[in-house]
Amino acid sequence: HTVDSTAVHLLKDIVVDFRGRGIRTVFAMVGPRVMKTFNKADLVTFIGKGLFFPAVSDAVRDCLLGGGSNDGPMAASSSVLPEVGVSNCLHQQYTQVSIFVPHAIPGLIELVHRVFQARGCSIEGAHVDHIHHAYHLLKTGMKLSDAEVDKLDIKLKGVLQDIFRQPQQSDGAGQAV
Numbered sequence: 001h002t003v004d005s006t007a008v009h010l011l012k013d014i015v016v017d018f019r020g021r022g023i024r025t026v027f028a029m030v031g032p033r034v035m036k037t038f039n040k041a042d043l044v045t046f047i048g049k050g051l052f053f054p055a056v057s058d059a060v061r062d063c064l065l066g067g068g069s070n071d072g073p074m075a076a077s078s079s080v081l082p083e084v085g086v087s088n089c090l091h092q093q094y095t096q097v098s099i100f101v102p103h104a105i106p107g108l109i110e111l112v113h114r115v116f117q118a119r120g121c122s123i124e125g126a127h128v129d130h131i132h133h134a135y136h137l138l139k140t141g142m143k144l145s146d147a148e149v150d151k152l153d154i155k156l157k158g159v160l161q162d163i164f165r166q167p168q169q170s171d172g173a174g175q176a177v
Contacts, residue, residue: 003034005091007042013098015047020036020083020100020132024052028059083159086153088143092123094136095144099156102164104130115159119152 002047003011018025030038030052044052054060087096099112109128116123118135121144125136137144144152 003037008037008043009087010089012043012046013087013090016083016085016098016100020098023059024051024063026053026054026063028056041166065162081164082157084153084156084160086144086149086156088146088149091136093143094138095121095149095152097133097135097137097152097156097162099133099135099162101131101133105122105163108163109133111159112156115152115155117149119155121152 016024023125025047027047032123035044035052038047053062082099082101086095088095090096101108112122112133112135116135119139121137121139123135124138127134
């Protein structure tokens, strides 16, 4: 069995979506060829090495016992940096952007919109709550090309990670300003 780059991107988008909903995703019985592809695409690091199991029974047992360490920098419960997914696979008509942030920051929506505008994208639809943003984008009336998807993904991750790495200002009562 094998997977291609489209499948890897789709799996990453699914994991990001599930994390935003508080759903832990584990993998079982991943063959050596697929695992090699996952490693090359940094998917194992993104998901967390501790979320891959040799047998379904091991994965189920881990989930029933509350799970152990994810061994990944983007682990669901320990993530302190934002997660970004940009995909042409999730919607038939639009490029979809999903952003999950650890906490709300004033002005974040405007910042994301400026990144889209700088790339010539128009927002055709959006759903935003305090930690999850979902956008449907078009560029000149069409989905973004694969190269544009990759560039937008890199740009958004860079901008958002820079923001969330900075210490947040506090109002004295421990609330982020």
